[in-house]
Amino acid sequence: MQRQQNFGTFDTIDIIEYSPATYIACTGSAYTGGNCGGRGRSRTGGRDGNNRNASPAHRGAREGGAAYARQAGGAAYARQAGGAAYARQAGGRSRQPGCAATARPRQQNRAVARTRRKKRRHGVRLLVFLTACLCLTVFGGAAARLCMETFGGAAAYPTLPIAISSIMYPTDLGGAWDAETETALRALAQRRPEIQPMLDDPAAWPADVAALLARNEEALDFVLAYPSLADTMPPDAVEEAQKGVFPVLLQWDARWGAAPYAGSILALSGCGPTVLSVVACGLTGSDAWTPAAIAEWAQGWGYATASGTSWDLMRTGCEHFGVKAEELSLSETTVFRALEAGSPIICSVRPGDFTTTGHFIVLTGTEDGLVRLVDPNSPARSATLWEWDRLMPQIKNLWAYTAI
Numbered sequence: 001m002q003r004q005q006n007f008g009t010f011d012t013i014d015i016i017e018y019s020p021a022t023y024i025a026c027t028g029s030a031y032t033g034g035n036c037g038g039r040g041r042s043r044t045g046g047r048d049g050n051n052r053n054a055s056p057a058h059r060g061a062r063e064g065g066a067a068y069a070r071q072a073g074g075a076a077y078a079r080q081a082g083g084a085a086y087a088r089q090a091g092g093r094s095r096q097p098g099c100a101a102t103a104r105p106r107q108q109n110r111a112v113a114r115t116r117r118k119k120r121r122h123g124v125r126l127l128v129f130l131t132a133c134l135c136l137t138v139f140g141g142a143a144a145r146l147c148m149e150t151f152g153g154a155a156a157y158p159t160l161p162i163a164i165s166s167i168m169y170p171t172d173l174g175g176a177w178d179a180e181t182e183t184a185l186r187a188l189a190q191r192r193p194e195i196q197p198m199l200d201d202p203a204a205w206p207a208d209v210a211a212l213l214a215r216n217e218e219a220l221d222f223v224l225a226y227p228s229l230a231d232t233m234p235p236d237a238v239e240e241a242q243k244g245v246f247p248v249l250l251q252w253d254a255r256w257g258a259a260p261y262a263g264s265i266l267a268l269s270g271c272g273p274t275v276l277s278v279v280a281c282g283l284t285g286s287d288a289w290t291p292a293a294i295a296e297w298a299q300g301w302g303y304a305t306a307s308g309t310s311w312d313l314m315r316t317g318c319e320h321f322g323v324k325a326e327e328l329s330l331s332e333t334t335v336f337r338a339l340e341a342g343s344p345i346i347c348s349v350r351p352g353d354f355t356t357t358g359h360f361i362v363l364t365g366t367e368d369g370l371v372r373l374v375d376p377n378s379p380a381r382s383a384t385l386w387e388w389d390r391l392m393p394q395i396k397n398l399w400a401y402t403a404i
Helices: 104-151 179-189 193-200 207-215 217-229 271-284 291-300 311-315 317-321 332-340 388-394
Strands: 014-019 022-027 066-071 074-081 084-089 092-094 323-327 345-349 359-367 370-374 395-403
Touching: 179 193, 179 207, 193 207, 193 217, 207 217, 271 291, 271 311, 271 317, 271 323, 271 345, 271 359, 271 395, 291 317, 311 317, 311 323, 311 345, 311 395, 317 323, 332 345, 332 359, 332 388, 370 388, 388 395
Parallel strands: none
Antiparallel strands: 014 022, 022 066, 066 074, 074 084, 084 092, 323 395, 345 359, 345 395, 359 370
């Protein structure tokens, strides 16, 4: 059998021919000027238009496509794409003489494609792994707590995530009195002679405690009793606790005013725990949440800072005590609607009627278009009904509360 090696130009043919040992099928390309492809007829010529000497086992390919031929016991494959031709035969690959390229470029392209697919699969697996780790981190703790509450005894209130800081600040109430405090107390002694023991033995009263009395005469009983209160334990219950009633609790109450809090004592820096105690007592009816109990928990969980109480205690920490918060807009309509629905509102206030620095108060209701409130630093202000227009400019932020 003689095999022709001549290559020419391409044109389009469609050939189907059967012989006892040969299947030839072409749809695409064939050489017009040669007979590399095989037995068949070229529409545009070539060598007189016929490849009479082509082997019965080959198939020609014309311009723009590919051709292959199968023969009993073997196969040959010929293709030209961009000027490259290669052939495959039974038992291996053979390069045709005169062809510009073989199957190697195609194999290289396949290798590149396989490498890209592997990289994509590895990227997808890594993404799935990282997503699973994130889900375990976020939801694992919640699931564990749910299992403990379901199967190991439910906690009274939801457990909060560990706070950023749990620093127990040392108590520092100052040293010697300053001249301003001493002058104010000497003037007060003219009307309240019971404070004379303080003037006779100032070392028994820390400077910050004496300054409290110089600023606020309402704290007289607590300040006079302070030397005997410093080492006493606060009570475990709020006697006034009653569901639906918001008691007037004072941060310098002798029951808990000397308890340490945020580097000071509740009497001086405990307005936050005290107003939250008012809310918890009124909404839950529980008497367990004394200002001292809330202060101890808040300090242990990092809600107490060297400058006082964090707003986060009002936003989220409150849930430990059976109440949840909703931050409100500073709108008269919004505030009155919440108060009339029975939701007390804790306000952080700026310097004004209630403080010279920063302070927490709690709005507890309305009466004749006025607002009732509890100021934990003043029984007199707590007994006053307030106009909204007077309160609004002093409020920095506010949260309404409901029972969980």
